[in-house]
Amino acid sequence: MELRMNAPASTIWQLWEDVANAPQWDTDVRQCTLDGPFRVGTQGLCVLKNGLKMPLQITQVTPLRSYTNTAHLLGMRLTFSHYLTPIGTETHVVHAARIEGRLSVLYRPLVRRLLQAAMGQALRNLRSLAEARAVQDTREPLRATR
Secondary structure, three states, X not given: OEEEEOOOHHHHHHHHHOHHHHHHOOOOEEEEEEOOOOOOOOEEEEEEOOOOEEEEEXXXXXXXXXXXXXXXXXXXXXXXXXXXXXXXXXXXXXXXXXXXXXOHHHHHHHHHHHHXXXXXXXXXXXHHHXXXXXXXXXXXXXXXXX
16 A cells, blocks of 8 residues: 655654554554564554454664564464655655465455555555644744744
8 A cells, every 4th residue: 555645754754653643543453552662673562443452563664764563463474564755745655564374374365455444544544644744844933042
């Protein structure tokens, strides 16, 4: 899934790093926590709207460009990759998912459909939030210094 957003990569990155507030844009998630800073190796937990608990770990971070996290759910390993590419005043945003594991053969078609719908909605919500913040940031008054 991918979208262009009329917001700088830094605004989108701040939203991604703020895992506790991910439910503001990822509406399939009820709650998310990390057990440390947003960096490789940090583990956490997301509780989905349906109550399923999804342990996760951040596995790759390139600040302001990309990050990847893996999660385990119903005997499957889900790898979520997130990419930012600045294009002028806009940012091209990609969310991708890979499904692996011994039970993935059974669940892959269903999980793929669910993920496509959820990721599409999450990207649209992220765009709305990022663009609103970008507009707000441009309206902030400049403070005079002495």
